[in-house]
Amino acid sequence: GAGVSQSPSNKVTEKGKDVELRCDPISGHTALYWYRQSLGQGLEFLIYFQGNSAPDKSGLPSDRFSAERTGGSVSTLTIQRTQQEDSAVYLCASSLGTLAVSYNEQFFGPGTRLTVL
Amino acid sequence: AQTVTQSQPEMSVQEAETVTLSCTYDTSENNYYLFWYKQPPSRQMILVIRQEAYKQQNATENRFSVNFQKAAKSFSLKISDSQLGDTAMYFCASLNPSNQFYFGTGTSLTVIP
Numbered sequence: 001g002a003g004v005s006q007s008p009s010n011k012v013t014e015k016g017k018d019v020e021l022r023c024d025p026i027s028g029h030t031a032l033y034w035y036r037q038s039l040g041q042g043l044e045f046l047i048y049f050q051g052n053s054a055p056d057k058s059g060l061p062s063d064r065f066s067a068e069r070t071g072g073s074v075s076t077l078t079i080q081r082t083q084q085e086d087s088a089v090y091l092c093a094s095s096l097g098t099l100a101v102s103y104n105e106q107f108f109g110p111g112t113r114l115t116v117l
Numbered sequence: 118a119q120t121v122t123q124s125q126p127e128m129s130v131q132e133a134e135t136v137t138l139s140c141t142y143d144t145s146e147n148n149y150y151l152f153w154y155k156q157p158p159s160r161q162m163i164l165v166i167r168q169e170a171y172k173q174q175n176a177t178e179n180r181f182s183v184n185f186q187k188a189a190k191s192f193s194l195k196i197s198d199s200q201l202g203d204t205a206m207y208f209c210a211s212l213n214p215s216n217q218f219y220f221g222t223g224t225s226l227t228v229i230p
Contacts (some may be wrong), residue, residue, distance in 0.1 A: 042208055043208065045217050045219065111124075
């Protein structure tokens with residue numbers, strides 16, 4: 001596609017339910033990033049993938065959060081037993097390659113707004 | 118851990134005027150990148166400008182320029198000839214060699230016609 005896409009754009013769920021957020025990166029981008037943006041806050045870095053592997057998962061807020069990427073393309077962020085404090089916009093970004101090797105611009109998706117009632 | 122601080126939650130500027138957004142950061146790294154991102158109401162984050170820490174020359178992109186003071190760990194964004202389309206949230210961010218981004222809390226900029 002032309003850009004990074006995320007689905008759903010909005011998700012309302014009840015406390016305790018599990019949710020899956022999806023990110024489709026730009027074709028050919030090997031690096032993929034997940035962020036959380038809470039109301040009135042900046043972006044909180046959650047996790048990044050180089051290909052299908054995530055070298056560092058320490059940014060995930062709790063063990064209720066997990067992420068995977070398959071085929072070097074689509075990624076899903078799963079939140080189990082959602083809590084009200086999980087309400088936020090979840091942003092995904094992709095880039096051509098790992099930033100540490102050579103700088104590649106991150107392209108962001110429009111985000112998924114998650115509301116936990 | 119790195120921290121990025123934006124001390125101006127809200128700012129406004131008259132159309133065609135110049136405005137400067139402040140950002141300070143804290144890092145123990147010697148090699149890192151700094152960025153300014155724009156987030157309009159559509160939520161789409163857009164890269165405005167970036168600066169490599171090892172470069173002394175300030176980055177410039179058309180009407181956008183930075184004042185990078187490495188010793189002071191300051192990275193301000195100057196927007197010249199402000200336009201209505203510049204109205205957005207602006208985030209300052211740093212990237213460390215471990216591929217971790219750190220964002221400030223943002224500055225909401227309003228351009229007044």
